[in-house]
Amino acid sequence: MDLVLVAARPLTEVRDGLRSLVPVLLVGLVAQVLVGALTYLLPLVLAGGPKDRAALRAVLERGWVPRLVALNLGVVLLALPLPDLAGTAGILAAGAAGVAFLALVVRVLVHSGRGLLRNGDKDGVSRRPVLWGTAAGAVLTVLAVLVANSGGDTSGGLSAAGTTGAGTGTTRTVAVTLVDMRIRPARIQVTAGTDLRLKVTNTDAQRHDLKVQDGPATPMLAHGHTRVLDLGPVTENRTAWCTLPGHRAAGMSMDIVVTGTTGGASTHDGHSMTAATGGALDLSADFTQGWTARTADLAPAPGGTVHSVELHAVRRTVEVAPGVKQRMWTFGGTAPGPTLHGRAGDVFEVTLVNDDPTMGHGIDFHAGSLAPDGAMRTIPPGKRLVYRFRAERAGAWLYHCSTAPMLQHLGNGMYGAVVIDPPGLPKVDHEYVLVSSELYLGTPGSAAQVAKMRQDTPDAWVFNGVAAQYAKQPLKLKAGERARFWVVAAGPSDGISFHVVGTVFDTVYKEGAYLLKPGDAGGSQVLDLAVAQGGFVETAFPAAGRYSFVDHDMRHAEAGAMGMVEVSG
Secondary structure, three states: OHHHHHHHOOHHHHHHHHHHHHHHHHHHHHHHHHHHHHHHHHHHHHOOOHHHHHHHHHHHOOOHHHHHHHHHHHHHHHHOOOOHHHHHHHHHHHHHHHHHHHHHHHHHHHHHHHHHHHHOOOOOOOOHHHHHHHHHHHHHHHHHHHHHHHHOOOOOOOOOOOOOOOOOOOEEEEEEEEEOOEEEOOEEEEEOOEEEEEEEEEOOOOOEOOEEOOOOEOOOEOOOOEEEEEEEEEOOOEEEEOOOOOOOOOOOEEEEEEEOOOOOOOOOOOOOOOOOOOOOOOOOOOOOOOOOOOOOEOOOOOOOOEEEEEEEEEEEEEEEEOOEEEEEEEEOOEOOOOOEEEEOOOEEEEEEEEOOOOOOEOOEEOOOOOOHHHHOOOEOOOOEEEEEEEOOOOEEEEEEOOOOOHHHHHHOOOEEEEEEEOOOOOOOOEEEEEEEEEEOOOOOOOHHHHHHHHHOOOOEEEEOOEOOHHHHOOEEEEOOOEEEEEEEEEEOOOOEEEEEOOOOEOEEEEOOEEEEOOOOOOOEOOEEEOOOOEEEEEEEOOOOEEEEEEEOOHHHHHOOOEEEEEEEO
């Protein structure tokens, strides 16, 4: 996982992150060399003969295996970007190993001292200076290691106050907090030539970093972790931001303004800005060779009452319109994610595995009812979370990423459907699932893409994640067959008015209730759903032909939210 994180980060951030590990690894190396040297040298200096030397070495080597394991485990826990509890455990493990060895050293020194006081030296030369000189050397060496460790403090031990003043040669330290998808303060004003240091602390629930334009960057910081960035003399305006996709566009940026300069803070962007399309999508174009539409068929509900599912949060590049590929954030490699199917009362055990190398993700199943702060919490890269819920109520439900900013996580593909059959649901010839959503092209999380999301100006409206896919590869059935269309409106901003041209719906089920049943005098022309609502409609196709289905908001239909049912005789 660490190698994946390193590979995914820019070179400057990898360099800064490795620099932060050097003090911890150096202290671990020095400590082990010191222990080995003292284990060999103390018996050599203090012993009166080979037999005594072997006895002293045996004392110093007691429990060397668990001590070595504890020391190295402590170094690993301190070096890796783990939660605070792991760092505390690392300090305790390494400290326990050090204290255990020092206790053995004291025991050897006391034993040798008594022997010298009792027996003296046969040649009449006192060895006490050697004894106490060795002891003093050991103590001084240990203190030197501790001082070296404090000098390489990876938690950012600089004072938040720093040295204030103005002009060249002045050092100023500013406490910077990452919280609630914001950087505080959002603006720092300094005098030209000031040596600026930023003491960066993440108090948010999810991980963040801080990258300074043309300067250093912190590693990814877990909740409560701190790093100090030394910018050196600041002579021009700069910006700083969180590099996680979408976080800068969501407001995680800060201006560093130098007094006396003209113009505002630099607008230099930390990532490339890819133009969305350069114009409207050509939905009449061909998909690439070998492309196939996502199946809309609803798989039968599995047997049993407990359903175990594993969903992996992963990034994928997929074809989202004819000839257009887009990087998506997904559950299971597809946008939307897999459809879950069950019956009222069934239990779902969903294991979310975060395979995204840099971003945290969570999951929210609208079909479940439980406290969200634990079950829906954001998990960091490489971690997993089991989400267990009982689907007490029937309906067509949305699930989506629960991590902020949710507009971006939904808008980039992290959503799916859960279908819970109502009791006594009759069989039909075909069951389909259509998840409607908006498509936003461009670099995920970029300012340009986020602006389109906020202004609700998508590049396309789609069924099951791809514009016009069912116009190119229609759904197929036979004349007289009955079909049920489950529809979920994923948004993130627009609902749907689902309509099949040339048919009338004789069954409408919306948000857990039947609005129309077979045998009723009336009929229905659309299934209207607000964002995050779901339901189904049923109809029979009377004759062979091609029947279009659309979102009857014609802006949406003409921009990709349309398909075809091909009925054979």
